[in-house]
Amino acid sequence: MHCPGRADTWKAAVWISARFPHAGISVIPRPLFPSTRDLPPTLIRRLADGILNLVFPESCLVCAAPVSRQRDRGICRDCWQKALRLRITGALCPSCGIPYQSFEEENAHLCGKCILNLPLYSGARAFGYYSAELSRIVRAFKFDGRRDLAPLIASLLLSAFLEFWLPQDIDLIVPVPLHSKRKKERGYNQAALLGRSLARLLGKSCGERVLARVRSTLPQVGLSDADRVRNVQAAFTCTRPAQVRAHRVLLLDDVMTTGSTVASATEALLDAGAARVCVLTVARAVAGWE
Ligand SMILES: [Zn+2]
Numbered sequence: 001m002h003c004p005g006r007a008d009t010w011k012a013a014v015w016i017s018a019r020f021p022h023a024g025i026s027v028i029p030r031p032l033f034p035s036t037r038d039l040p041p042t043l044i045r046r047l048a049d050g051i052l053n054l055v056f057p058e059s060c061l062v063c064a065a066p067v068s069r070q071r072d073r074g075i076c077r078d079c080w081q082k083a084l085r086l087r088i089t090g091a092l093c094p095s096c097g098i099p100y101q102s103f104e105e106e107n108a109h110l111c112g113k114c115i116l117n118l119p120l121y122s123g124a125r126a127f128g129y130y131s132a133e134l135s136r137i138v139r140a141f142k143f144d145g146r147r148d149l150a151p152l153i154a155s156l157l158l159s160a161f162l163e164f165w166l167p168q169d170i171d172l173i174v175p176v177p178l179h180s181k182r183k184k185e186r187g188y189n190q191a192a193l194l195g196r197s198l199a200r201l202l203g204k205s206c207g208e209r210v211l212a213r214v215r216s217t218l219p220q221v222g223l224s225d226a227d228r229v230r231n232v233q234a235a236f237t238c239t240r241p242a243q244v245r246a247h248r249v250l251l252l253d254d255v256m257t258t259g260s261t262v263a264s265a266t267e268a269l270l271d272a273g274a275a276r277v278c279v280l281t282v283a284r285a286v287a288g289w290e
């Protein structure tokens with residue numbers, strides 16, 4: 001895996017800002033507050049916003065403070081800033097990306113879990129800790145039908161991506177699929193929405209139908225580590241191997257907990273001939289941060 005330093009990240013940010021001026025990327029990639037992504041508010045837009053808020057008062061999906069759904073996408077500035085502060089920084093395992101508690105630890109060594117059983121993916125990274133404000137935002141996006149949050153959450157993914165890779169390090173983005181039954185219940189696959197948004201920002205294609213979930217699995221929440229592995233074993237199949245053969249894939253999901261879901265999806269991609277699979281998630285569940 002190519003892990004660029006700050007200079008490479010800066011170069012990538014310049015490249016992105018030149019190519020995609022609307023991506024909201026300045027010299028150092030930093031996710032923007034939702035309202036700054038929109039057009040500058042005109043008097044008419046402000047008035048319309050005010051009237052809509054009077055008729056349909058909206059509260060922040062994290063702290064219930066009054067907000068404007070149109071302007072702020074339902075998240076107050078305070079909660080957004082707090083979510084950004086949950087970013088994972090410092091030393092982490094180069095394979096699974098678990099952050100080390102001590103800042104003195106070096107990036108160069110694997111964590112105990114990866115030493116015992118090295119994952120097949122070439123590195124997993126996440127934007128932030130699955131906790132507090134960030135977990136509330138992700139849950140609203142996933143379970144409360146807030147699919148309009150996709151571009152905002154994708155800006156977090158872009159920022160994390162540019163911290164560790166360059167756009168030329170990957171060929172294809174593949175979102176972790178939902179089983180058709182669950183997709184029907186929810187109405188959308190949250191990882192696919194993020195995949196589309198991130199693919200647009202990076203100028204890559206998103207292989208939404210490259211993987212299929214062939215087994216309906218139990219929700220991973222509440223299962224032991226061993227049960228999680230068993231639950232998702234052989235759960236995925238690559239339905240379009242020609243699209244992944246010899247390609248460097250970025251596998252995308254919303255949350256990584258033990259890593260068994262992304263490990264199983266990675267296996268299916270590598271079996272289909274992918275040259276390499278890296279994993280990116282919005283959040284990472286880390287013990288002690290729930
Ligand atoms: Zn709030």
Ligand SMILES: [Zn+2]
Binds near residue numbers: 095111
């Ligand atoms: Zn590890």
